[in-house]
Amino acid sequence: MKLHVFPPSPNSRKVMVVNALLGLNLPLVPVDLRTGAQKSAEFMAINPNAKTPVLELDDGSGFWESNAIINRLCSGAKTDLWPADERRYDIMRWQFWEASHWTPACSKFIAKNLFGAEGIDMAAAEADFARFATVLDGVLEGRDWLVGDGMTTADISVGAPLCLRGLCHYPMKGYANIDRWIARLEALPAWQQVDAAMQAAA
Numbered sequence: 521m522k523l524h525v526f527p528p529s530p531n532s533r534k535v536m537v538v539n540a541l542l543g544l545n546l547p548l549v550p551v552d553l554r555t556g557a558q559k560s561a562e563f564m565a566i567n568p569n570a571k572t573p574v575l576e577l578d579d580g581s582g583f584w585e586s587n588a589i590i591n592r593l594c595s596g597a598k599t600d601l602w603p604a605d606e607r608r609y610d611i612m613r614w615q616f617w618e619a620s621h622w623t624p625a626c627s628k629f630i631a632k633n634l635f636g637a638e639g640i641d642m643a644a645a646e647a648d649f650a651r652f653a654t655v656l657d658g659v660l661e662g663r664d665w666l667v668g669d670g671m672t673t674a675d676i677s678v679g680a681p682l683c684l685r686g687l688c689h690y691p692m693k694g695y696a697n698i699d700r701w702i703a704r705l706e707a708l709p710a711w712q713q714v715d716a717a718m719q720a721a722a
């Protein structure tokens with residue numbers, strides 16, 4: 521198996537962190553989104569959505585959607601990152617929340633401050649960000665991790681978009697529980713390894 525990734529992207533970060541955390545050492549195939557490599561016929565044969573990341577399986581087919589990829593990788597490794605009990609429903613809940621609400625809220629700041637997009641209503645973007653950051657911060661009150669007592673793929677999925685919070689000026693003031701929780705993720709060597717790959721690709 522191989523992972524097709526663009527290291528600066530939060531969704532690629534998820535699969536790269538899990539690859540490192542589990543010591544899978546799956547080869548990383550870089551896909552430079554800035555050059556449109558994701559739209560090549562070769563790449564679209566493994567992901568017709570023309571998006572990274574993709575897990576290329578041994579038969580050459582592509583398995584896409586970052587949250588599904590990380591759960592699948594963990595399932596093969598039998599790790600508490602994806603525990604084989606009811607915590608999985610809670611993890612999936614956070615992963616749906618991340619994809620449906622959290623990443624879209626962060627994306628407005630990425631579009632404006634990284635890609636220079638014009639015409640975004642930034643007041644609305646700030647309100648949207650505050651709405652969901654308040655939910656996350658509230659749930660993290662008195663907790664180290666989102667689900668159960670240990671880190672799971674929920675933390676990796678929800679934490680990933682925050683890798684761009686400084687660069688893209690997310691309005692992060694006033695969320696002390698998020699600050700503490702993301703610092704825990706950022707202390708992981710696996711997270712730092714992806715930071716290095718992100719900087720090298722930038």
Ligand SMILES: N[C@@H](CCC(=O)N[C@@H](CS)C(=O)NCC(=O)O)C(=O)O
Nearest residue numbers: 529530531553571572573585586587
């Ligand atoms: N829901 C998908 C989203 C993937 C996604 O949006 N990837 C972005 C990078 S973070 C991408 O490849 N964008 C390139 C494009 O849209 O052309 C997942 O979680 O894997």
